[in-house]
Amino acid sequence: MTGHVMMVGAGLSGAVIGRMLAEAGWQVSVVDARPHIGGNCHTERDAETGVMVHVYGPHIFHTDDAEVWDYVNRHTTFMPYKNRVKTTSRGQVFSLPVNLHTINQFYGKTMRPDEARLFIDEQADTTITEPQTFEEQALRFVGRDLYEAFFKGYTQKQWGMAPTELPASILKRLPVRFNYDDNYFFHTYQGMPEHGYTPMIESILDHENITVTLNTRFDRAEAAGYDHVFWSGPLDGWFDYELGRLGYRTLDFERFTYTGDWQGCAVMNYGEVDVPFTRITEHKHFAPWETHSGSVLYREFSRACGPEDIPYYPIRQVNEVALLREYVRRAEAEDGVTFVGRLGTYRYLDMDVTIREALDTGRRFLAARETGHAMPAFAINPL
Numbered sequence: 400m401t402g403h404v405m406m407v408g409a410g411l412s413g414a415v416i417g418r419m420l421a422e423a424g425w426q427v428s429v430v431d432a433r434p435h436i437g438g439n440c441h442t443e444r445d446a447e448t449g450v451m452v453h454v455y456g457p458h459i460f461h462t463d464d465a466e467v468w469d470y471v472n473r474h475t476t477f478m479p480y481k482n483r484v485k486t487t488s489r490g491q492v493f494s495l496p497v498n499l500h501t502i503n504q505f506y507g508k509t510m511r512p513d514e515a516r517l518f519i520d521e522q523a524d525t526t527i528t529e530p531q532t533f534e535e536q537a538l539r540f541v542g543r544d545l546y547e548a549f550f551k552g553y554t555q556k557q558w559g560m561a562p563t564e565l566p567a568s569i570l571k572r573l574p575v576r577f578n579y580d581d582n583y584f585f586h587t588y589q590g591m592p593e594h595g596y597t598p599m600i601e602s603i604l605d606h607e608n609i610t611v612t613l614n615t616r617f618d619r620a621e622a623a624g625y626d627h628v629f630w631s632g633p634l635d636g637w638f639d640y641e642l643g644r645l646g647y648r649t650l651d652f653e654r655f656t657y658t659g660d661w662q663g664c665a666v667m668n669y670g671e672v673d674v675p676f677t678r679i680t681e682h683k684h685f686a687p688w689e690t691h692s693g694s695v696l697y698r699e700f701s702r703a704c705g706p707e708d709i710p711y712y713p714i715r716q717v718n719e720v721a722l723l724r725e726y727v728r729r730a731e732a733e734d735g736v737t738f739v740g741r742l743g744t745y746r747y748l749d750m751d752v753t754i755r756e757a758l759d760t761g762r763r764f765l766a767a768r769e770t771g772h773a774m775p776a777f778a779i780n781p782l
């Protein structure tokens with residue numbers, strides 16, 4: 400059995416589910432309010448410098464999921480890429496994540512791994528037995544010096560809240576490595592699409608049963624015209640925010656250009672509170688196989704998300720989760736719509752997780768139609 404489905408959003412969620420259903424014989428309409436496909440993964444060449452720019456912030460692909468890795472490699476060529484981040488703090492440049500190099504440089508020592516482990520144990524505040532806040536957790540793990548240099552300011556700027564107000568759960572594990580590994584991610588597969596993410600998503604959407612319409616905002620009143628709707632827009636947006644808005648952080652990007660190499664790496668964090676931005680990204684370093692004499696950079700500022708801003712990071716503090724619960728209850732009472740992706744389920748999702756969930760959601764829909772079962776409002780529980 401087939402029919403006509405609507406994918407609201409031409410990001411990874413809409414594209415991957417849409418492709419699976421199109422291959423199974425469904426007619427798939429994809430709409431996006433933006434003038435381009437790709438959602439927040441959208442990339443485009445900077446007109447002035449020719450550099451490939453990650454328009455909504457830097458995106459590095461990393462996964463342990465072999466099916467997802469095969470999937471993306473069917474739609475584009477991935478180039479090897481390791482994310483190596485630096486941070487400027489107290490007038491020096493350090494390596495991140497905090498590793499043996501960072502520790503030795505910070506304390507002016509030449510410790511070996513076991514020595515450094517003992518040393519950090521001595522710095523840790525062992526009087527904190529049951530950490531409740533981010534600050535307590537960090538102090539218990541690494542002590543005040545490293546906490547203040549590398550965690551406090553950045554966290555405060557990113558979340559707009561003192562680390563004493565954030566839950567300890569944000570920092571689950573010891574955020575320090577006792578070797579010189581400065582690869583940000585541990586995943587088996589890592590890379591960067593050779594021509595950016597948008598051509599990859601264009602290839603996913605390239606199927607005779609898929610039609611894409613841009614610059615078009617979908618409203619739930621239009622849902623009746625389709626056999627099913629997959630909504631990758633904001634969950635509260637489906638309900639016209641009638642219970643209030645789920646809290647997000649948004650980002651402002653301040654662009655500047657340079658002739659040559661401005662900072663020598665893709666990402667430079669700024670951990671101190673008196674520097675108003677969190678980091679500077681130099682986009683040509685995300686494509687080290689390309690050569691550009693010009694360079695384009697973005698200073699990234701984090702702030703509370705207003706009604707007209709782009710929602711980036713869900714806050715998910717106690718109040719937001721309570722409101723989320725209310726919206727989930729309403730969503731579950733709806734018929735013919737499934738809420739998907741980072742906005743539809745109000746969660747931070749890496750790209751590989753987004754694709755994994757989209758593949759699972761598409762399969763679940765096809766199985767449900769095959770067996771005559773109803774498709775639920777959430778294929779993945781957002782709570």
Ligand SMILES: Cc1cc2nc3c(=O)[nH]c(=O)nc-3n(C[C@H](O)[C@H](O)[C@H](O)COP(=O)(O)OP(=O)(O)OC[C@H]3O[C@@H](n4cnc5c(N)ncnc54)[C@H](O)[C@@H]3O)c2cc1C
Nearest residue numbers: 408410411412432438439456458459617632740741749750
């Ligand atoms: C700053 C930042 C950096 C990130 N970096 C990484 C990274 O390094 N590695 C990684 O793996 N992941 C990263 N991610 C996560 C990645 O962006 C997401 O996994 C991915 O974008 C989720 O895709 P999606 O389709 O669910 O949502 P989106 O990409 O947000 O797509 C949703 C689309 O729906 C459209 N839409 C919404 N409402 C409507 C409507 N009513 N009508 C029509 N269209 C609508 C929107 O315009 C949007 O295009 C990052 C995220 C952020 C915020």
